[in-house]
Every structure is written in structure tokens, then in C-alpha cells.
Amino acid sequence: MTEVKEYPVAQGLKVKITIEDNPFRIEPDSLFKMAARINKKRSFLFVSPVLGKHLPVNPSVSLLIGRALALVYSGQIEQYQEQIREVLNEPTMRKNFNIEHMKDAVITLDRPITVIGFCETATALGQAFFESFASPARYIHTTRELIDREAILSFEEEHSHATAHRVYAEDPDFFKDDTEVVLVDDEVTTGKTNLNIIRDIIRMFPQKKKFTIVSILDWRSRENQQAFRELEQELGIQINEVSLLKGTVEEIGRIEALKEDSLITDKESAAFMLQKPFKKKLPRLSYSLAPVEVGEKIEIPAYLTATGRFGLAERQYEEEQLIQIGAQLKSLRQEGSALVLGTGEFMYLPMRIASLMGENVLFHTTTRSPILSRNQLNYPIFNKREFPSPEQSGVTNYVYGIPREKGYQDIFVLFERIADRESLSELNRTLKTIQDAEIYFVDLASRAAYRSVIGGIK
Structure with a gap:
């Protein structure tokens, strides 16, 4: 039964959205909001309130979305269909849900799978999907970062603002078997990105014959879907598709006037210093690429193994360390609400840590995506802040929706590594305009947390 809604x-x-498939019977408004953009190809954007990228969300809900997709993929939704529908459709349930309530909802398959998450928005979604399986599975995510090693895959995301994707694997044999490849993304609009990576996988690893596209939203037109069937015939492969919401999209009219009117450009002018709230370092996480240390200073910060950027073959990798980090950061919280910010592609570990920091914690991340911000009732993107990335010199990042006042008592920004201290200062200056919030920066590579304090430079 189809459902038609206009936004x-x-x-x-x-x-106009026409919903054709909705296995959990989730309210569409629970899975997306609509934003405008100035773009010749498409004048609108789907903004997810469950992904943990642009909009704040209970981190357990984001983890649940990965679990829900895994249940649909495996055909095992019946036992959890009602519970997941209630959590996603009811605001109170969504606010109070804890992913530990579904710790037993792990899935066993009769075959191993290889899971790929798409950067930057779906790195955590892909890993949450991967973590849902008790049977053998591997996970890796694409990256837009240039790393000093040979990529085993490279392809283009043609519609994106940063089009080049690469895949780097610690294990050179990561793709050298015939296991099914599961591609996880938040939204499939045309499917061209999926077709591009499948072509590159087949070019490098022709033994791969089975693929599944997994997404929260699938908006492919009949023509786009036919392109998948044609690629199957051309390459002699099988491509399946799984989503939480499948349908078609139609634009009605044209934007008459549009301007960005919710951009925050003011910054805290006072000098500040960073104080360490813990005498001991945070628990040690493993490195995929070791840091280069000169004396006690890390000159070239590390990449962490647990992100999956270089491949994971173990579920709940370093979970015990994440629990300890969550407990330490929780001890810094005041009474009231807290925000945990991940950074760019670094999503899953901050999301999981946020879920371990107690109640009344929301999560989202910084992003490369420049979305139009507006000061308009019910418009999802507002309070746009722009700053250079502390993790990648020369890359502009944005963060949306953080209130100036009466919002969060504590804000924790979690980094995989800090490569540019001056860019960190820029981020600090824009966050310090948020009234009454304590700001913490957590560098997991160097195992240090810092509290931002007005009063000097250190």
C-alpha cells in the first residue's frame, strides 16, 4: 500500500514523496526532515534526525537504526518490529531508549559478509550495522582523506561536494574472497555511487558476485533501478536492495527566494587556555598507523584501529576501553543536558561513547557538508558555524543547530586525533559563544581531555 505526502x-x-515500502511502518517524518539548497541538480536535501550527523539525536537511537537495517537485511524483523516502531515513532520512547535494551538482538547468518560504510555520513551507520552480527563479518569504511599508503579501491560520488572516495585496508587480502559485499549508506538517490564502487570492486576483485545495497532511504526512480539490473547483466553479478523506507520523489514548483539567514560568524574574543581535568590519561586504544612522537609530543597523530577505516574483523572491538572512557567523561558532567560532538568521518566511536555517558546526552557531528541555514520555524538547519578542521589542515568544516543559550550544560568534542592546534583554537572560539556551557576537547589518539577556560593562552 502506497502512502503519498507533500512537504x-x-x-x-x-x-511530493510516494512511499512504496516501509517494513517497520515508521512515520516518514521520524526518518527525515526537508532542507533547501542552492543546487542546479536538486533544490532540496533530506536531513536525517536519526543518523547523528547534522541533527542532535539520542546516540542509542542512531545505533538502533543500524540494528534495524541489519534485521531487515537478514529477514528477522518480526520479533523486534513493534519495539523499533515504538522507539522511532514516539518522542518519549526515543528520548529514553538505551541500546542496551536490545543487546540480545544480535543476528546470526549462515554465511560471512563484508560490510562497507560510506563516508562521511554513514561511517557510524555502517559500523552499527556490522556490530549487529554474531556470525563472521568484516567492516571497513570509505574515506576522503589522503593517506600515505596505497588505496585498494577508489571511486567517485558524483553528486557530492567532495567526490573522491578511497578504501585503505590493513589486510591486503581484505576483499580477496567471494563473500557478499554489503554497501551501507544513509540515502540512495540515484544509486550512481553504488554502481561506481561495484565496478571498481569487480575490476580489482572479479571473484565478487553478490552485492546488497542497504540504506535508510531509497529514492531511486524506475530508470535508476533499471541501471542496477543492467549492471547485473553486464558483469554477471547479483545486486539486492534493502531499506527502511523506499519510494519516489517529485519536485513541485521552484524556489522563488532563498537566503542564508542563520549563520553565526561572531567568535569569543577573550583569550583561553586548555586545562587537563584528569591526572591520568584516558584508556589506550589501538592504532592502525602509529603516531610519530618527538619527546612527549605527538608530531604526526595516529589513526585509531577501532574506527574501521582500515578494516575490522571483530565485533565490539575495544568495547571495554570505550566503556571506561564513557565513565570518565560522564564524571565531568554537570546536572542537565550534554552534547557529544564527533568530527567528520569520526562518528561511531564518539557515538558509542556518548551512549555510555548517562541520560540526557545528545550526539551529532561536524561535517564537510555546506547546508543552507535558515532562521525559520520547523526548518531543521540553523545556527551554522564554519571553522577549519583540527583533524585535516585546509578542510572547512561546519556544525549546525547548537543553541546560543539555554541548551547544553556541557559540550564534549571528541577527536580521533588533533593535527592542527590553531584550527582547534578557531573551533573553541566559536563554541565559547554558547552561554553557560562547559567545553571539553577529547583527543583519543593522545589519550587526553582538555577543558576550555577563559583567561590566558597556554
Whole structure:
């Protein structure tokens, strides 16, 4: 049974959504919000309230979305269908849900699988999907970062603002078997990115014959779907598709007027210093690429193994260390609400740590995506802040939706590594404009946490 809904996007433009498949019977508004953008190809954008990228969310709900996709993929939704529907559709249930309530909902398959998450938005979604399986599985995510080693895959995301994707694997044999490849993304609009990576996988590893596309939203047109069937015939492969919501999209009208009116450009002018709240370092996490240390200073920060950027073959990798980090950061919290910010592609570990920091914690991340911000009722993107990335010199990042006042008592920004201290200062200056919030920066590579304090430079 189809469902048709219309959404206003901006003056003069509406979007008509026709829902064709909804296995959990989730309210569409629970899975996406509509934002406008200035783009010749498409004037609107689906913004996810469950992904933990642009909008704040209970981190356990984001982890649940990965579990829900795994249940649909495996055909095992019946036992958990009602519970997942209630959590996603009911605001109170969504606010109070803890992923530990579904710790027994692990899935056993009769075959191993290889899971790939797409950067930057679906790195955590892909890992949450991977963590749902008790049977043998491997996980890796694509990256836009240039790393000093040979990529085993490279392809283009044609519609993106940063198009080049690469895959680096610690194990050179990561793809050298015939296991099914599961590609996980938050949204499939045309499917061209999936077709591009499948072509590159087949070019490098022709023994791969079975693929599944897993997404929260699948908006491919009939023509786009036919392109998948044609690639199957061309390459002699099988491609399946799984989603939480499948349908089609139609633009009605054109945007008549649009301007960005919720951009925050002011910054705290006072000098600040960073104080360490812990005498001991945070628990040690494993490195995929070891840091280069000069004396006690890390000159070239490390990449962490547990992100999956270089491949994981073990579920709940270093979970005990994450629990300890969550407990230490929880001890810094004041009474009230807290925000945990991940950074760019570094999503899953901060999301999991946030879920271990107690109640009334929300999570989202910084992003490369420049989305139009507006000071308009019910418009999802507002309070846009722009700053250079402390993890990648020369890359502009954004963060959205953090209130100036009466919002969070504590804000924790979690980094895989800090490579540019001056960029960290820029991020600090824009966050210090948030009234009454304590700001903490957590560098997991160097195992240090810092509290931002006005009063000097150290």
C-alpha cells in the first residue's frame, strides 16, 4: 500500500514523496526532515534526525537504526518490529531508549559478509550495522582523506561536494574472497555511487558476485533501478536492495527566494587556555598507523584501529576501553543536558561513547557538508558555524543547530586525533559563544581531555 505526502521546502517549492515500502511502518517524518539548497541538480536535501550527523539525536537511537537495517537485511524483523516502531515513532520512547535494551538482538547468518560504510555520513551507520552480527563479518569504511599508503579501491560520488572516495585496508587480502559485499549508506538517490564502487570492486576483485545495497532511504526512480539490473547483466553479478523506507520523489514548483539567514560568524574574543581535568590519561586504544612522537609530543597523530577505516574483523572491538572512557567523561558532567560532538568521518566511536555517558546526552557531528541555514520555524538547519578542521589542515568544516543559550550544560568534542592546534583554537572560539556551557576537547589518539577556560593562552 502506497502512502503519498507533500512537504514544503521553501517559498515556491514543495516535494511530493510516494512511499512504496516501509517494513517497520515508521512515520516518514521520524526518518527525515526537508532542507533547501542552492543546487542546479536538486533544490532540496533530506536531513536525517536519526543518523547523528547534522541533527542532535539520542546516540542509542542512531545505533538502533543500524540494528534495524541489519534485521531487515537478514529477514528477522518480526520479533523486534513493534519495539523499533515504538522507539522511532514516539518522542518519549526515543528520548529514553538505551541500546542496551536490545543487546540480545544480535543476528546470526549462515554465511560471512563484508560490510562497507560510506563516508562521511554513514561511517557510524555502517559500523552499527556490522556490530549487529554474531556470525563472521568484516567492516571497513570509505574515506576522503589522503593517506600515505596505497588505496585498494577508489571511486567517485558524483553528486557530492567532495567526490573522491578511497578504501585503505590493513589486510591486503581484505576483499580477496567471494563473500557478499554489503554497501551501507544513509540515502540512495540515484544509486550512481553504488554502481561506481561495484565496478571498481569487480575490476580489482572479479571473484565478487553478490552485492546488497542497504540504506535508510531509497529514492531511486524506475530508470535508476533499471541501471542496477543492467549492471547485473553486464558483469554477471547479483545486486539486492534493502531499506527502511523506499519510494519516489517529485519536485513541485521552484524556489522563488532563498537566503542564508542563520549563520553565526561572531567568535569569543577573550583569550583561553586548555586545562587537563584528569591526572591520568584516558584508556589506550589501538592504532592502525602509529603516531610519530618527538619527546612527549605527538608530531604526526595516529589513526585509531577501532574506527574501521582500515578494516575490522571483530565485533565490539575495544568495547571495554570505550566503556571506561564513557565513565570518565560522564564524571565531568554537570546536572542537565550534554552534547557529544564527533568530527567528520569520526562518528561511531564518539557515538558509542556518548551512549555510555548517562541520560540526557545528545550526539551529532561536524561535517564537510555546506547546508543552507535558515532562521525559520520547523526548518531543521540553523545556527551554522564554519571553522577549519583540527583533524585535516585546509578542510572547512561546519556544525549546525547548537543553541546560543539555554541548551547544553556541557559540550564534549571528541577527536580521533588533533593535527592542527590553531584550527582547534578557531573551533573553541566559536563554541565559547554558547552561554553557560562547559567545553571539553577529547583527543583519543593522545589519550587526553582538555577543558576550555577563559583567561590566558597556554
